Amino acid sequence: MVSESASAYDAIVTLFLEDVGTLFVVNQKGYLAGVISRKDLLRASLGNKTLEDVPVGIIMSRMPNIITCAPEESLYAAAKKLIDFQIDSLPVVRPSEEDPKFMELTGRVTKTTIAKAFVELGSEPKV
Amino acid sequence: MVSESASAYDAIVTLFLEDVGTLFVVNQKGYLAGVISRKDLLRASLGNKTLEDVPVGIIMSRMPNIITCAPEESLYAAAKKLIDFQIDSLPVVRPSEEDPKFMELTGRVTKTTIAKAFVELGSEPKV
Numbered sequence: 001m002v003s004e005s006a007s008a009y010d011a012i013v014t015l016f017l018e019d020v021g022t023l024f025v026v027n028q029k030g031y032l033a034g035v036i037s038r039k040d041l042l043r044a045s046l047g048n049k050t051l052e053d054v055p056v057g058i059i060m061s062r063m064p065n066i067i068t069c070a071p072e073e074s075l076y077a078a079a080k081k082l083i084d085f086q087i088d089s090l091p092v093v094r095p096s097e098e099d100p101k102f103m104e105l106t107g108r109v110t111k112t113t114i115a116k117a118f119v120e121l122g123s124e125p126k127v
Numbered sequence: 128m129v130s131e132s133a134s135a136y137d138a139i140v141t142l143f144l145e146d147v148g149t150l151f152v153v154n155q156k157g158y159l160a161g162v163i164s165r166k167d168l169l170r171a172s173l174g175n176k177t178l179e180d181v182p183v184g185i186i187m188s189r190m191p192n193i194i195t196c197a198p199e200e201s202l203y204a205a206a207k208k209l210i211d212f213q214i215d216s217l218p219v220v221r222p223s224e225e226d227p228k229f230m231e232l233t234g235r236v237t238k239t240t241i242a243k244a245f246v247e248l249g250s251e252p253k254v
Contacts, residue, residue, distance in 0.1 A: 012169050013173070015169065016166075016169075021165075021215075038148075038165040039143075042139050042165060042169060043143070045168075045169070045178060046136065046139055046140070051172060051173075075245075076249075079242050079245045079246050082242055083246055088238075111215075111238035111239060112210070114238070114245050115206050115209055115210055115241040115242065115245075116210055117245065118203070118206045118241050118242075119206050119207050119210055121248075122203075
């Protein structure tokens with residue numbers, strides 16, 4: 001996770017340190033503020049500005065324009081969102097008890113999660 | 128697809144144009160020479176050199192150190208490789224008839240392919 005004021009450079013370093021493909025951006029209270037993907041960061045790397053000078057806040061997708069899922073959603077529903085919206089990662093969120101406008105992060109579902117589940121299903125469809 | 132002599136900058140542009148997460152690099156005869164992922168390109172973007180000056184050939188994974196699959200492999204086997212080797216994309220290849228040392232590209236299997244298959248299976252395991 002990174003904050004909005006982190007640079008795109010810091011975000012890329014964080015991607016490597018956390019070994020993830022998508023970073024979730026949180027506000028000062030720890031609520032979900034945005035999502036930044038490898039694609040967003042690669043796009044930024046094509047720009048004229050050095051990555052140290054590009055704040056995460058201007059290249060991330062920002063709440064409420066973020067596809068999320070709830071902890072009780074099925075993996076099938078989550079996979080369908082990943083495909084339908086052509087994204088790699090879904091933040092799993094629940095409304096804050098303090099202020100339900102804000103979302104608390106409780107996890108992530110990625111295409112890797114789905115691929116692991118597919119392997120665990122153990123079936124061998126000859127597709 | 129890009130050639131080894133393309134720059135990392137060109138590779139990123141090609142990723143966007145082809146709307147893929149991983150590029151396959153081919154040699155002059157069109158055989159598979161390497162694979163370059165978003166992760167490889169992001170790593171390059173952290174370097175001191177401008178992306179125009181970094182050739183794809185020095186940051187790609189190079190044959191024979193590439194995980195591939197054959198056209199007749201099951202989707203299950205392909206998904207297992209994606210998970211076991213922590214990669215996003217597998218080139219589907221067959222040995223060239225002209226020279227079996229070289230591999231002809233016939234397609235790709237990605238985590239998106241697997242997630243689509245998972246959705247098509249249509250089951251709703253409450254994981």
